[in-house]
Amino acid sequence: MPPFLRPGDTVGVVAPASWFPYEELTEGLRILRDDWHLNVIEGDSLHAIDGPFAGSDDLRRADLQRLFDNPDVRAVLAARGGYGCYRLVDGLDLTGIRASPKWLVGFSDVTVLLSLLQKNDIVSLHGLMPRQFGDPDRFASQESVRQWLFGEAPTHYGVAVHPFNRLGRAEGQLVGGNLTLLVNSVGTPTDLDFGGKILFIEDIDETLFSLDRMMTQLRRAGHLRDLAGLVVGQFTDMRTNSSLPFNKDSAEIIADAVADYSYPILFDFPAGHVAHNLALPIGKSVELVVQKTKGQINF
Known part of the structure; x- marks a missing residue:
């Protein structure tokens, strides 16, 4: 794990994907500087536009590279997502x-x-980005990012019981994030070895047919077979095809895709494209415990 932050440390903020009006970052930058007491380096990409992107691929990559190479920088925060990281x-x-x-x-x-x-x-940290800092509905999400960065992270996250949970206990490295990006990485240099890992997935604005297709692709590729456990986050604004209804919701589709396996599964974890988006340490070893009365991730 990287060293935790302290007041006075230097961090960088860049836009490695889609562009957005710079003024939307005003409150996020103020929080980093005034509330978290950090020195902030602003990347050139925060002011750049190239079609849908925050500058060209080369500019956005160079922004990240400078911060990755600078030993004085203790953290790099993506200002927003969108689309573009996959290209660089x-x-x-x-x-x-x-x-x-x-x-x-x-x-x-x-x-x-x-x-x-x-x-x-x-x-690294799967969590809220500075463009959304300052939104009162997202304060708990923002605070979870701060706690992880400054070494004040909770010992565990607890989650209410879901009817599709599968009971059990597992330990493993936490991997994953957005399902579409994970599926698009299959067969590329960022394809992950899921064996023995605890996989976290979430997504937004996909059709139910697309979700089924992505889960089926991971299953066919063998990526779901040897998991230690599965954490299912929020699948937001999922769309159905009115001319040919799928007749299953997101949870049912995911449960069907992993029905042949026995590892524990925790559904409805509060992370993803929602206001309550708890930060998750991707790459850290964690414990997943799913019981009849509760589910939790222990750190």
Whole structure:
């Protein structure tokens, strides 16, 4: 795990994927500087536009690379997701961040970068990004990011019982993130070895047919067979095809895809494209406990 932050440390904020109006980051930058007492380096990508992206692939990659290579930078926060990390990930040189590990914070499209660091034995944080800091509905999510970064993380997260939970206990490295990005990484350098791992998945704005197709692809690729456990996050704004209804919801589709296996499964974990988006340490060894009365992830 990278060293925890202390007041006065330096962090970087970049936009490695989609562009957005810079003023939407005003409150997030204020929180980092005034409330968290951090020095903030702002990447060039925060002011850049190239079609849907926050600057060209080369500019966004160079932004990340400078921060990865700078030993004084203790964390790198993606300002937002969207789409774009997938286009630049293979050109990154991790020599600097291996020599001086630092936190990478983000989710959604940033999943491909979290996977890259996990494959290189560096723990990162799947969590709220600064563009959403300051939203009162997301304060608990923002606070969970701060707690993890500053070494104040909880010992566990507890989750209410879900009817599709599968009981059991497992230990393993936590991997995963956005399901679409995980599936699109199959057969690429950021494809993950899921064997013996606890997989976390979430997604947004997909059809139920697409969800079934993605889960089936992971199953056919053998990626679901040897898991230690599965944590199912939030699947938000899922769409049905009115001309040919799927007749199953997200939880049923996922449960069907892993029905042949016996590892524990925890459904409805509060992480993903929702206001209550608890930070998760991707690459850290955790314990998953699913009981009749509760489920929890122990750190």
